Amino acid sequence: MKGKRTDMGGAQCGIARSLQAVGDWWSLLIVREAFKGRRRFSEFQKSLGLAKNILSVRLRKLVEEGILTVEPDPDSALSRLYLLTPKGRQLCVILVALWQWGEEHCFAPGELDYDIVDSLHGQPLQKLELVAGDGRPLNPQQFRIEARGR
Structure with missing residues (x-):
């Protein structure tokens, strides 16, 4: 049985709080792909082979944590760009x-x-x-x- 993750957001440890923000291995691979220039959902999905529902959850978390930001895609009204923030670039x-x-x-x-x-x-x-x-x-x-x- 899979349990709910422990919330480490209030821990008095820099490692624990960092893992709260990016502790999922898919999240770090998404950030890696962003460093490689990937910006669109479809680019992340294709390069990682990650299920769309899991990718969607991970991207949302990275945006909530201020690691990525979302901007409209100038090339497509149906697409958005996920861009590294200064906080994300420090990773x-x-x-x-x-x-x-x-x-x-x-x-x-x-x-x-x-x-x-x-x-x-x-x-x-x-x-x-x-x-x-x-x-x-x-x-x-x-x-x-x-x-x-x-």
């Missing part, structure tokens, strides 16, 4: 981090046919890393989550 760091993690841990050497490259020079992106305020690279043992002084 590029999350998508690149997931890509790089997946590239390292989910593919055999030489299996992946694509790279994420810099648009200006066509060079692969540097691996993302955690960096302290003073520029030192950090590993997981070198940071912690602390309560803010209130």
Whole structure:
């Protein structure tokens, strides 16, 4: 039996609240497709092969969360455009981090046919890393989550 998801919108954790907004894997794939230039419902549906009812629900949620915005399609009175907002564009760091993690841990050497490259020079992106305020690279043992002084 499938239960209702727990509402994490009030959680005191940035990860939990982020997952509340985009925690569904289809939603992140929709955002990925938006970064690739997809803007119409039909483009998302064709590229993802997602059932129309599920796509509709996910797009509505992304709009409600302010990740996408909806605008009239100048080329068709029957169509709307789904565009990334500034909030949505900031998800590029999350998508690149997931890509790089997946590239390292989910593919055999030489299996992946694509790279994420810099648009200006066509060079692969540097691996993302955690960096302290003073520029030192950090590993997981070198940071912690602390309560803010209130």
